[in-house]
Amino acid sequence: MCGRYALLATADEVLEFFSIALIEDFPARFNIAPTQPILIVIEGETGAPGSNMPRRKAMLARWGFMPGWVKDPREFPLLVNARSETAIDKASFRAAMRHRRILIPASGFYEWHRPDKGSKQKSQAYWVRPKNGKIVAFAGLMETWASADGSEVDTACILTAPANPSFAPIHDRMPVVIPPEEFARWLDCKTQEPRDVAGLMVSPPEELFEAIPVSDRVNKVANTGPEIQDRVEPGADVAQPKPPKAKAARRESDGGQMDLF
Template sequence: MCGRFALTAKVENVLDYVSVASIEDFPARFNIAPTQPILIVIEGDTGAPGSNLPKRRAMLARWGFMPGWVKDPREFPLLVNARSETAIEKASFRAAMRHRRILIPASGFYEWHRPEKGSKQKSQAYWVRPKHGKIVAFAGLMETWASADGSEVDTACILTAPANPSFAPIHDRMPVIIPPEEFARWLDCKTQEPRNIQDLMVSPPEDLFEAVPVSDRVNKVANTGPDIQDRIAPSEMAVQPKPVKTKAARRESDGGQMDLF
């Protein structure tokens, strides 16, 4: 799963990577947590004839997906992630898969290796960043939830896939990454039905990310400085990631996320 991530790139770099007309200036964010606003990219309306401006549009959404048919958000779980293998059929995500696919720019994400219950091993946090040092785009879904009083909240979640072999020793799932050459196809909800883009909802390439052991300071939402990404010597009791050839177990957990409302 993906329960924390970061976006620390400069605005101009994000603009260039996702090809949007404009983005309001934003600070570097080193510890983005569920229920917080996140930057998302959607396919916008066609521009004026002859315009060279991209159709894509950047906006903010709250991280924690809420289907439009939910009556009381207090009685519905916070959906931070959606499993790519089942999102097309799941009632919560089916409409968004067809009509509201998004990109979520990120500089990387955090994951925790958690030992089995009863083990003497300690949990170890990792900052998982692209080896090329640039930006990636998570595959995501969005939904606008409307309350009984008419107020609306744009919400979003990140699609995940089974971990690739090199990441599997840390966790059994990881975010789906959409490569730049496939942005248009992923965002095109008018002509590209969910079955047409299933090939994109797969594990990231083996050589895309590197996992850097970091301190448990990332566990606290209040810690938002760049130092939470500093490399540390992993605990001797923590499992060290090694490439393996076995398939990752297919398991999703809620990771103890906070309430959306």
């Protein structure tokens, strides 16, 4: 599960890391939540012969995948994540796996360790970031949903895999991370079929991330400042709003950012 993440890099850093065309500057986002617009990277059209212009493009999409065959999005579950083990065959994601694989720039993600039922322990939030402090690329899928009146909304989700051994004590799943040397293969939906990239949809290396315990301020989507990433002692006695749930995400305040539905 990945229900919140952050993108703290500058536009220039994203441009360089993903080898994309020029993009406008944007502010650091410390608490990106479902239904909000997120930055995604797609494979662009082939440039002119001999051109050095990047083919990849950056664009915005709503975080919450919507298959094209859905008639009323209000009656469909919010698909924030897709399980990598079943995405190739599942009806909701099958077409996107074949035709619309994307990369999602991120500086890290948040996860909650929830104690067993009956335990007196409280849920503990963690800020999970690359140890080298750089950007990572989550594997994602996108779909353009069209309403009956012809309006269109680009939507996206993050692919997840079983947690690696070092992360498993916190949660049993984590985002799939595509290494830079595999960007081209992952985005190539013309010659690389889903079965050809199945080997990329695995748990990140154990040495990639570090998990930092943080306060429950991240639970509230209106909290968007850097203080939500401050380290705390695990189990610190602080106010405990319930950790976010995907079904409730649609109803939460978007902290001043537009809601695409």
